[in-house]
Amino acid sequence: MTTAVGAATRPLVSIRNVSKQFANGTIAIRGVDLDLRDGEFVSLLGPSGCGKSTLLRIIAGLGAPSAGTVEWPTASHDVSGEAHPDHGFVFQDPTLMPWANALKNTMLPLTLAGVGNGEAEQHSAEMLALVGLKGFEKSYPRELSGGMKMRVSIARALVTHPKILLMDEPFAALDEITRHKLNDDLLALWWQNRFTAVFVTHSVFESVYLSQRIVVMAARPGRVMADLRSEAPYPRDALFRTSPEYAHLCRVASGTLREAIAA
Amino acid sequence: MSEVAQRAPLPNPPPLAGEGRIGAHDGTDAEARPVFAEERRILGVRASSWPGIIAPLVIGILALTAWELTVRLKGIPHYILPGPLLIAQTLWNDWGTLSQSLLITLRITFAALIAAIVVGVALAIIFTQSKWLEKSLFPYAVILQVTPVVSIAPLIIIWVGDINLSLLICAWIVAFFPILSNTILGLNSADHNLINLFQLYRASRWQTLRYLRLPAALPYFLGGLKISGGLALIGAVVAEFVAGTGGSASGLAYRILESGYRLQIPRMFAALIMISLTGIAIFFLTSWIAHLALRHWHESAVRREN
Numbered sequence: 027m028t029t030a031v032g033a034a035t036r037p038l039v040s041i042r043n044v045s046k047q048f049a050n051g052t053i054a055i056r057g058v059d060l061d062l063r064d065g066e067f068v069s070l071l072g073p074s075g076c077g078k079s080t081l082l083r084i085i086a087g088l089g090a091p092s093a094g095t096v097e098w099p100t101a102s103h104d105v106s107g108e109a110h111p112d113h114g115f116v117f118q119d120p121t122l123m124p125w126a127n128a129l130k131n132t133m134l135p136l137t138l139a140g141v142g143n144g145e146a147e148q149h150s151a152e153m154l155a156l157v158g159l160k161g162f163e164k165s166y167p168r169e170l171s172g173g174m175k176m177r178v179s180i181a182r183a184l185v186t187h188p189k190i191l192l193m194d195e196p197f198a199a200l201d202e203i204t205r206h207k208l209n210d211d212l213l214a215l216w217w218q219n220r221f222t223a224v225f226v227t228h229s230v231f232e233s234v235y236l237s238q239r240i241v242v243m244a245a246r247p248g249r250v251m252a253d254l255r256s257e258a259p260y261p262r263d264a265l266f267r268t269s270p271e272y273a274h275l276c277r278v279a280s281g282t283l284r285e286a287i288a289a
Numbered sequence: 290m291s292e293v294a295q296r297a298p299l300p301n302p303p304p305l306a307g308e309g310r311i312g313a314h315d316g317t318d319a320e321a322r323p324v325f326a327e328e329r330r331i332l333g334v335r336a337s338s339w340p341g342i343i344a345p346l347v348i349g350i351l352a353l354t355a356w357e358l359t360v361r362l363k364g365i366p367h368y369i370l371p372g373p374l375l376i377a378q379t380l381w382n383d384w385g386t387l388s389q390s391l392l393i394t395l396r397i398t399f400a401a402l403i404a405a406i407v408v409g410v411a412l413a414i415i416f417t418q419s420k421w422l423e424k425s426l427f428p429y430a431v432i433l434q435v436t437p438v439v440s441i442a443p444l445i446i447i448w449v450g451d452i453n454l455s456l457l458i459c460a461w462i463v464a465f466f467p468i469l470s471n472t473i474l475g476l477n478s479a480d481h482n483l484i485n486l487f488q489l490y491r492a493s494r495w496q497t498l499r500y501l502r503l504p505a506a507l508p509y510f511l512g513g514l515k516i517s518g519g520l521a522l523i524g525a526v527v528a529e530f531v532a533g534t535g536g537s538a539s540g541l542a543y544r545i546l547e548s549g550y551r552l553q554i555p556r557m558f559a560a561l562i563m564i565s566l567t568g569i570a571i572f573f574l575t576s577w578i579a580h581l582a583l584r585h586w587h588e589s590a591v592r593r594e595n
């Protein structure tokens with residue numbers, strides 16, 4: 027077990043009995059309880075339709091839960107008592123503005139927060155360099171490969187140095203080689219910056235490779251089936267993928283996922 | 290990195306296939322970037338565009354030659370059908386009067402187009418901010434659009450009094466609808482994930498409009514502008530026909546009417562050609578503006594290598 031988990035007494039996010047029912051009656055998730063701790067890397071693993079993306083969006087504040095609460099005990103609150111957590115969000119698609127170059131896209135959260143152009147440009151250029159895109163600041167999205175667009179998307183999410191990075195199957199559309207590379211780079215960014223990472227995926231291997239904690243979800247209605255912990259140390263690299271520990275974790279996670287699908 | 294360098298001293302245990310850094314030479318996945326066509330240019334025009342310029346030119350010259358020959362060989366009188374050479378000659382001789390009329394028509398056309406842009410975009414922004422306003426007012430915009438301008442032009446001329454203002458209003462009525470409807474469509478077609486992202490960062494309405502909806506609407510607006518440019522000219526000419534004002538301060542449409550009464554058919558053709566050329570020039574101008582505005586990012590302005 028790494029030190030980050032369990033060290034803090036108060037969780038960063040406290041999700042209590044959260045349910046979401048859509049207008050058409052579909053119950054996306056029911057009765058989800060989950061605490062996310064500062065600095066941990068958590069994967070939400072489950073079959074499609076298990077509500078993992080819905081849960082992620084609720085954590086992000088995009089759409090309120092039908093029942094239950096999402097609390098941010100350590101975040102700043104405004105006068106009305108509404109929490110203002112600082113989070114970054116990475117969508118399944120890069121979701122870049124096609125009319126803006128990589129730098130302008132990365133700057134967006136700072137621009138919206140009223141940060142001056144010069145300062146925003148400097149921070150954004152640094153962040154682009156961190157995700158391996160130095161020299162591509164002036165490139166437009168259409169000039170970049172799928173993997174590079176995803177890097178811009180990650181740079182944009184991290185440019186405000188958020189406490190929590192929420193990712194909704196960010197690498198699902200990429201080829202395996204690019205995905206492995208981006209997994210490694212994401213881990214390095216997380217290791218250096220120590221934000222809390224919540225990573226939605228349907229890949230057992232990806233979740234085991236990345237996470238300290240794998241929350242397995244079942245569908246119809248979406249609910250948490252198991253909360254698995256991984257003791258494997260970081261930094262993890264390609265060798266980890268061939269280790270007995272990795273194989274063992276994959277077996278456990280696959281088994282739980284199979285139960286979740288059957289349930 | 291060469292094949293040899295990649296296989297050089299193996300660590301223990303060796304990495305499996307697919308685990309290495311294949312295709313990541315510079316630490317990014319930059320090699321997978323799309324390739325864009327870089328083409329040779331002749332006189333500033335893409336080499337592959339030249340056939341598209343030359344072919345219609347050849348057809349045009351052939352048609353004009355056939356026209357001239359038919360008129361000459363059959364001895365068709367010029368008050369029935371003048372040959373292209375006579376029309377060109379008339380254009381040259383009457384340039385003073387005709388160019389003055391062209392200027393008047395152009396002034397109304399561009400004033401109407403600018404008014405159409407201002408009102409069309411402003412209404413589109415207001416409509417997308419308030420669904421109720423859109424629901425209450427949009428039907429009237431449609432009514433304005435579907436009513437033939439010829440049929441309401443006399444009324445407008447009577448009501449407004451000032452002839453130039455009447456012409457401007459008529460041309461504006463014809464021109465503004467494509468800009469309005471296209472811009473509304475554009476403002477509403479911003480990527481919903483991007484809209485979510487703006488919500489996530491608590492962007493204000495104004496920020497969402499400025500940084501997201503307006504840029505997303507630009508290609509649609511420019512598409513509307515291309516249509517409206519031509520329509521403004523048509524609206525101006527139609528209104529001039531209805532108004533039929535005499536004197537020196539009259540547009541090209543009046544020159545056509547006048548030439549018709551006086552059986553100056555070559556002059557009629559000359560005025561007609563000026564209107565057509567003006568329409569073509571407006572089309573190229575708006576296309577060029579669209580190209581300049583979109584060349585960096587929009588698919589319509591990009592050539593991809595397959």
